[in-house]
Amino acid sequence: MDKKTTIYDIAREAGVSTATVTRVTAGSAKVKPSTRERVQRVIDAHGYVPSAAAHALEGGLSNTIAIVMPLSANPYFTRLFNAVYEEAAANGYYAWLFQIRENSPIPRSLIDEIIRRRIDGVIFAGGIWSEERSGLSDALTRLKHHMPAVTICPPTMHPDCICIHSDLVSCSRLPVRHLHALGHRRIAFIGGSLQLRDSSMRGENFLRELRELGLPDDPAYHVDCGYNAESGEGAVLRMLSGLDRRRWPTAIIAFNDLMALGAIKQLKHMGLHLPQDMAIIGCDNQFFCPYVDPPLTSVDLHPEELASSAVRELLAAKGASYAKFNLMRDATLIVRESCGASLGYRKLG
Amino acid sequence: MDKKTTIYDIAREAGVSTATVTRVTAGSAKVKPSTRERVQRVIDAHGYVPSAAAHALEGGLSNTIAIVMPLSANPYFTRLFNAVYEEAAANGYYAWLFQIRENSPIPRSLIDEIIRRRIDGVIFAGGIWSEERSGLSDALTRLKHHMPAVTICPPTMHPDCICIHSDLVSCSRLPVRHLHALGHRRIAFIGGSLQLRDSSMRGENFLRELRELGLPDDPAYHVDCGYNAESGEGAVLRMLSGLDRRRWPTAIIAFNDLMALGAIKQLKHMGLHLPQDMAIIGCDNQFFCPYVDPPLTSVDLHPEELASSAVRELLAAKGASYAKFNLMRDATLIVRESCGASLGYRKLG
DNA sequence: TTGTACGCGTTATCAG
DNA sequence: CTGATAACGCGTACAA
DSSP, X not given: OOOOOOHHHHHHHHTSOHHHHHHHHHOOSOOOHHHHHHXXXXXXXXXXXXXXXXXXXXXXXXXXXXXXXXXXXXXXXXXXXHHHHHHHHHTTOEEEEEEEOTTSOOOHHHHHHHHHTTOSEEEEEOTTOOHHHHTHHHHHHHHTTTOOEEEESXXXXXXXXXXXXXXXXXXXXXXXXXXXXXXXXXXXXEESOTTSHHHHHHHHHXXXXXXXXXXXXXXXXXXXXXXXXXXHXXXXXXXXXXXXXXXXXXXXXXXXXXXXXXXXXHHHHTTOOTTTTOEEEEESOOTTGGGSSSOOEEEEOOHHHHHHHHHHHHHHHSSSOOOOOEEEEOOEEEOOSTTSGGGTOOOOO | OOOOOOHHHHHHHHTSOHHHHHHHHHOOSOOOHHHHHHHHHHHXXXXXXOOHHHHHHXXXXXXXXXXXXXXXXXXXXXXXXXXXXXXHHHTTOEEEXXXXXXXXXXXXXXXXXXXXXXXXXXXXXXXXXXXHHHSHHHHXXXXXXXOXXXXXXXXXXXXXXXXXXXXXXXXXXHHHHHHHHTTOOOEEEEESOTTSHHHHHHHHHHHHHHHHTTOOXXXXXXXXXXXXXXHHHHHHHHHHHTSOGGGXXXXXXXXXXHHXXXXXXXXXXXXXXXXXXXXXXXXXXXXXXXXXSSXXXXXXXXXHHHHXXXXXXXXXXXXXXOOOOEEEEOOEEEOOSTTSGGGTOOOOO
């Protein structure tokens, strides 16, 4: 690493003033071609690039938005981030990802860091936060004076953020009604922890749907667990082994596709044939769904659209004093074979 | 957004000098407790946080490393990034992800941006770059004067980077020898484009292994295609439909697990039983491998270790004029059921 | 077309 | 313990 060359070095070596160097780098004002060329030569020779820090200090913007998400291997978050990155880029911004440990609160120091760097706005994503324990509320309050914030997670009442979320009602309704229409009567839900906001809301909605259809809302059909494939495996094992075979559900809805993957493995391991012996529906419509055996029916929450809306709203809110509002995106059921629809028969639960 | 409050505002309102405010925020020097408390109160009231830009200008560091990767849904890159992020955090750094379009060269403007922001070092990841067409070489040359660089991809001869890579020989050898030991004689490889560096090296190594074992290196057993599940599907279809059934391979090695996923779907669709009728081995040992039917045997390239080594070497290289060197990490074969090992029989090709 | 001089927000140095 | 002040690198008025 050479010791950093500054605009002064360039100016001196090219025999011009710093102002002229700026004129060349910014490409803006008129500079005599011969001068411009001479300066450019020196710039190239040194590989000189103006410092963003000095520029920002001088009034330039950081052109950066932050996104805060749980550190997770779940591709849902990759999709979310990629879409944020793309939409930001389309608007001339860079997206900076800050990760937090799953199930631990947003560190105060992280928010400080984001403020320190004078970032233009923040997106908080990750449905699994319980608002109270997550520190989200604190974070929004502290951020309030500095930059706009958007959340992509279950609706928040906090006044200092725009809140973009999936339609958690249709997210439960779609698979339940679909299974019901196929003739299923005993439907189970394996979902993340009831302690956490997103999964408990989904769980509640699930139960409401069952009741509306007059189906049994047996607590044994609702298993609390983690969020990955392994959790799905364990959940199915626990649920079925605790139940007399005649009371087994005929269909399972999983909180996400990872869990569905685990559930399928466990069901096959127990000798069941899918979807004949058990229908299953996941959530997130991940890339692997068409490749699961049987191909996995799943609810698509359209994370890419949530993400691009989030970026647009964030940038629109910038500078202006923005009003809090919620924006909801429909869910879509993508029917494949794991729910048995293609069998063309109506199961009688 | 309030108009930004500066250290001057705090100083004035607390009736002290800016120096004292710094002493309070930095927590370093001695300040009379009563003064400190008074200043802190004003700071809290305004939610004041010192600007990183001004700090950097004054000589402070950015404490940021960049990682440049292809924009991809492949979870391999998520694992890589997450590990970089964690290792960086463990060393007091933030990792900033910059994405580039798959198969397009690294934009000059991106490198400029990274220099502009005075980032402390860069990691380039993504095995699929052909060095010449990727602009990697240019990028390294331009970066040379500004910050150290580490690549995580096939070994580069470029003098201005530390190069960390997987052992591409064992990556081909492990699955080929394993299948050979199981009795397979006609082994195929479906790999990314031969145009690109990583896949062509893997392809060559694959052929060399076949020859060393005296197996047929029929060109029909080597299909060129993309990198996702869909590509895998197509590759299998093209390969098998172009081949007399008696000449079909008895085993397929896929460039990565995504392609293996697609291959498996296509093979089942053609009515084959796995692994009896066809063994298959993937690469990357992704989270879904144990949940594929049959569970997918895969080569683990240990991306997390590549990533953390990259960060450590990068930080070690910082400031010092560093020497170019290569660092190679072994691959590991994770045997599951898709290669038929558990069948305990030796197939005679 | 070009140069001079100041301000941006911080920290560090040095004097009190 | 505290305050005044000089950098830090850049862009931008304003002047020439």
